[in-house]
Amino acid sequence: MIAYALVFAMACFGLGLLMNLWLLVRGPGRADRVLALDTMVINVVALLILYGIRQGTGVYFEASMLIAMVGFVSTVAYCRFILRGDIIE
Incomplete structure (x- = not known):
């Protein structure tokens, strides 16, 4: 039963990843694209944990932690680049 739930959850997160990719390509503004990228990182972390x-x-849990930190x-x-025009002051 857990195998079916994992497949369903992976399909849902995969669909969410594709929707965020669409928003990343067709987003109306830069802020929407940043939010789409952040949400894509969250979806990838969720997919790695499910996998x-x-x-x-436990290797995939460690990889998901690394991807979450790099994504943050x-x-x-x-966001700093969008607001100020530079990353390092």
Whole structure:
């Protein structure tokens, strides 16, 4: 039963990833594109965690933590670039 739930959850997060990709391409503004990128990072982290549960190994959990940290830092840096025009003062 858990296998069906994992497949369903992976399909839902994959669909969400595709919708965010569409928003990234067709977004009306830069802020919408930043939010789409941030949400895509969250969806990728969720997909990695679900895949780790399916495979029964802890490597994917560590990879998802690394991707989450890099995604947070890149979102903050991109927002600073949009607001100020530079990343490092």
